[in-house]
Amino acid sequence: xxxxxxxxxxxxxxxxxxxxxxxxxxxxxxxxxxxxxxxxxxxxxxxxxxxxxxxxxxxxxxxxxxxxxxxxxxxxxxxxxxxxxxxxxxxxxxxxxxxxxxxxxxxxxxxxxxxxxxxxxxxxxxxxxxxxxxxxxxxxxxxxxxxxxxxxxxxxxxxxxxxxxxxxxxxxxxxxxxxxxxxxxxxxxxxxxxxxxxxxxxxxxxxxxxxxxxxxxxxxxxxxxxxxxxxxxxxxxxxxxxxxxxxxxxxxxxxxxxxxxxxxxx
Amino acid sequence: xxxxxxxxxxxxxxxxxxxxxxxxxxxxxxxxxxxxxxxxxxxxxxxxxxxxxxxxxxxxxxxxxxxxxxxxxxxxxxxxxxxxxxxxxxxxxxxxxxxxxxxxxxxxxxxxxxxxxxxxxxxxxxxxxxxxxxxxxxxxxxxxxxxxxxxxxxxxxxxxxxxxxxxxxxxxxxxxxxxxxxxxxxxxxxxxxxxxxxxxxxxxxxxxxxxxxxxxxxxxxxxxxxxxxxxxxxxxxxxxxxxxxxxxxxxxxxxxxxx
Ligand SMILES: Nc1ncnc2c1ncn2[C@@H]1O[C@H](COP(=O)(O)OP(=O)(O)O)[C@@H](O)[C@H]1O
Ligand SMILES: [Mg+2]
Numbered sequence: 001x002x003x004x005x006x007x008x009x010x011x012x013x014x015x016x017x018x019x020x021x022x023x024x025x026x027x028x029x030x031x032x033x034x035x036x037x038x039x040x041x042x043x044x045x046x047x048x049x050x051x052x053x054x055x056x057x058x059x060x061x062x063x064x065x066x067x068x069x070x071x072x073x074x075x076x077x078x079x080x081x082x083x084x085x086x087x088x089x090x091x092x093x094x095x096x097x098x099x100x101x102x103x104x105x106x107x108x109x110x111x112x113x114x115x116x117x118x119x120x121x122x123x124x125x126x127x128x129x130x131x132x133x134x135x136x137x138x139x140x141x142x143x144x145x146x147x148x149x150x151x152x153x154x155x156x157x158x159x160x161x162x163x164x165x166x167x168x169x170x171x172x173x174x175x176x177x178x179x180x181x182x183x184x185x186x187x188x189x190x191x192x193x194x195x196x197x198x199x200x201x202x203x204x205x206x207x208x209x210x211x212x213x214x215x216x217x218x219x220x221x222x223x224x225x226x227x228x229x230x231x232x233x234x235x236x237x238x239x240x241x242x243x244x245x246x247x248x249x250x251x252x253x254x255x256x257x258x259x260x261x262x263x264x265x266x
Numbered sequence: 267x268x269x270x271x272x273x274x275x276x277x278x279x280x281x282x283x284x285x286x287x288x289x290x291x292x293x294x295x296x297x298x299x300x301x302x303x304x305x306x307x308x309x310x311x312x313x314x315x316x317x318x319x320x321x322x323x324x325x326x327x328x329x330x331x332x333x334x335x336x337x338x339x340x341x342x343x344x345x346x347x348x349x350x351x352x353x354x355x356x357x358x359x360x361x362x363x364x365x366x367x368x369x370x371x372x373x374x375x376x377x378x379x380x381x382x383x384x385x386x387x388x389x390x391x392x393x394x395x396x397x398x399x400x401x402x403x404x405x406x407x408x409x410x411x412x413x414x415x416x417x418x419x420x421x422x423x424x425x426x427x428x429x430x431x432x433x434x435x436x437x438x439x440x441x442x443x444x445x446x447x448x449x450x451x452x453x454x455x456x457x458x459x460x461x462x463x464x465x466x467x468x469x470x471x472x473x474x475x476x477x478x479x480x481x482x483x484x485x486x487x488x489x490x491x492x493x494x495x496x497x498x499x500x501x502x503x504x505x506x507x508x509x510x511x512x513x514x515x516x517x518x519x520x521x522x523x524x525x
Contacts, residue, residue: 156353159322163346164368164419174367178358262357262401 067211075134087146125208149183306476
């Protein structure tokens with residue numbers, strides 16, 4: 001019964017999304033065909049869609065997408081590998097947390113884009129630089145959510161493990177880790193969105209010859225290049241962000257549904 | 267009483283330094299294999315007392331000894347059924363895995379673990395719910411999972427904190443008899459906290475009555491009723507009625523009228 005309702009609700013949402021997309025498409029099409037906006041600035045929506053479909057089978061563009069995803073994914077992995085263990089330790093020990101808050105509060109506000117020149121200086125314009133920047137930007141949401149998640153572990157659950165003879169490490173592994181996992185996942189999900197922005201920004205500023213959506217666009221800023229290409233690139237970047245978000249949300253619901261249900265019961 | 271298994275001596279506990287004490291001066295002991303009930307008004311410090319016995323909280327004054335050894339950490343072979351059963355179960359695990367988890371710390375074969383989990387769940391009437399998750403169950407069922415987890419662990423010392431407070435009357439009677447049969451089968455020593463006077467008398471060899479907070483022992487009453495106990499026969503005995511009245515009087519006016 002609830003499943004049926006859920007399906008109906010999600011199909012209604014899909015319908016609403018499609019309607020919105022259609023309205024946007026028709027609006028843009030009318031706007032450009034009537035030349036209310038100069039076609040030099042904004043090509044007709046139908047032309048953008050056609051170009052988007054064309055670049056999606058263009059090997060050079062696909063390589064650029066793969067390059068961006070590599071920077072994005074590796075950066076996220078590096079960030080998780082650092083932030084999750086660190087967050088576990090800091091969340092577990094109150095003293096460690098207190099000691100580290102100052103450092104966190106000082107480092108966190110630095111916009112990762114402001115570090116691009118430094119990263120270029122240290123690591124060049126290739127994948128390393130992009131991974132480092134993505135990792136830096138992704139570190140904070142994962143770290144803070146992990147710390148929060150570990151601090152949020154129910155003391156009764158922890159005492160239960162202790163009462164059954166679990167030592168500190170076993171309690172950490174068997175209770176704190178799984179019970180904080182939904183928070184860690186949320187951190188990674190938030191970081192995944194930020195990471196895409198940073199990955200493309202690093203490509204746009206860094207340039208270089210390593211493939212990426214940013215560098216691909218940069219190469220198409222010369223005069224004489226079709227504007228449709230640029231818009232198509234933007235559309236794909238947007239779809240990528242949307243796709244990542246949808247996948248991460250679906251994963252959250254699948255893996256950590258128990259978390260919300262447990263909360264709503266108690 | 268045979269040799270003392272648990273000795274609580276001048277136990278005092280404060281949650282905050284300088285704050286009001288939760289336990290003032292509590293002394294009593296529990297013999298090997300004995301079933302002792304602790305009754306006291308709500309807020310009198312019963313949970314705090316169990317936490318000290320379990321080694322989860324360090325006494326502010328006095329001490330707890332188990333087999334003559336001062337408790338500083340959780341003693342081996344002890345199980346505690348928490349009052350907050352819902353929060354004590356792990357939501358990311360099935361009922362089966364919740365019951366199984368403590369057994370993984372013990373040197374048991376997979377088969378033996380499987381057997382114990384299955385029989386403990388059957389004992390609390392949850393054999394069919396092994397694959398479900400705690401949050402899919404009602405409060406009473408969750409409480410039975412928590413009890414099954416302790417039963418499967420086969421503890422030498424079993425501490426239970428108001429374990430039957432949230433179940434309906436019929437289930438409650440069943441669980442009381444289950445607690446008694448588990449106790450008899452395993453020969454464990456049981457410390458059973460409740461605020462239900464009937465229950466305290468029905469189950470125990472002895473009832474320790476706590477005063478309102480900060481707790482002291484208001485009285486100890488030896489329950490002189492034959493075993494095995496029976497929900498209908500035992501409760502109809504004149505001795506049951508007298509002893510339940512004695513406990514009730516002590517709870518109303520603690521410190522007055524020691525039997
Ligand atoms: N974590 C805590 N921090 C501070 N005070 C507490 C805490 N837990 C219990 N208390 C206080 O200690 C007293 C005894 O509580 P508790 O042991 O839970 O009583 P009972 O289990 O008999 O209801 C109460 O006055 C309660 O408010
Ligand atoms: Mg209590």
